[in-house]
Amino acid sequence: GAGVSQSPSNKVTEKGKDVELRCDPISGHTALYWYRQSLGQGLEFLIYFQGNSAPDKSGLPSDRFSAERTGGSVSTLTIQRTQQEDSAVYLCASSLGLAGFYEQYFGPGTRLTVT
Amino acid sequence: KQEVTQIPAALSVPEGENLVLNCSFTDSAIYNLQWFRQDPGKGLTSLLLIQSSQREQTSGRLNASLDKSSGRSTLYIAASQPGDSATYLCALTPAAGNKLTFGGGTRVLVKP
Numbered sequence: 001g002a003g004v005s006q007s008p009s010n011k012v013t014e015k016g017k018d019v020e021l022r023c024d025p026i027s028g029h030t031a032l033y034w035y036r037q038s039l040g041q042g043l044e045f046l047i048y049f050q051g052n053s054a055p056d057k058s059g060l061p062s063d064r065f066s067a068e069r070t071g072g073s074v075s076t077l078t079i080q081r082t083q084q085e086d087s088a089v090y091l092c093a094s095s096l097g098l099a100g101f102y103e104q105y106f107g108p109g110t111r112l113t114v115t
Numbered sequence: 116k117q118e119v120t121q122i123p124a125a126l127s128v129p130e131g132e133n134l135v136l137n138c139s140f141t142d143s144a145i146y147n148l149q150w151f152r153q154d155p156g157k158g159l160t161s162l163l164l165i166q167s168s169q170r171e172q173t174s175g176r177l178n179a180s181l182d183k184s185s186g187r188s189t190l191y192i193a194a195s196q197p198g199d200s201a202t203y204l205c206a207l208t209p210a211a212g213n214k215l216t217f218g219g220g221t222r223v224l225v226k227p
Contacts, residue, residue, distance in 0.1 A: 004158075042215040045214040045215065048214055056213065060215075103161045106151075
């Protein structure tokens with residue numbers, strides 16, 4: 001079956017521009033996560049959506065970062081006024097429910113380069 | 116705050132040798148521990164999920180153990196093959212939350 005998909009696969013943008021990254025989770029998965037993988041930083045949690053509950057935004061590094069999930073399916077991560085330190089691979093994952101009980105399945109990621 | 120450590124950061128072994136990958140964590144209050152594989156330029160592939168009540172999980176040549184009291188998990192890969200070359204990451208779901216905390220990964224090279 002179809003896995004988690006992300007688009008674009010690569011994005012190069014100029015410092016100061018806004019970018020939108022898209023994630024399509026596995027059909028039927030109620031939980032969706034965004035992570036960031038940077039050189040030297042490892043993988044860090046950004047934000048988590050579960051059903052209709054308020055998202056857990058505790059990992060967002062600044063107010064330039066925001067995310068939404070429409071209709072309980074597709075999610076968009078938006079970074080405003082990009083900075084060079086935002087360059088990283090942004091990974092999306094989905095699971096059937098709470099991470100405590102279900103495996104997370106990851107997409108291939110979007111590599112963001114801010115010049 | 117949960118700290119997850121994977122040592123060594125890199126490992127090189129000849130084909131056929133068994134691989135032993137270590138993951139240590141500081142807070143034993145976890146829901147589960149998951150091992151992932153990441154190939155260069157790719158996303159993560161889930162290998163094994165161990166619930167906090169379990170001691171080990173097996174899938175083919177892979178076996179993962181969990182010892183919460185000592186804050187350790189070990190991933191064993193038997194009879195390694197060049198195709199096993201990748202970065203292996205462990206990640207924990209804390210009992211108090213739903214987000215994964217990742218270790219830094221171990222980069223494995225299996226030489227033919």
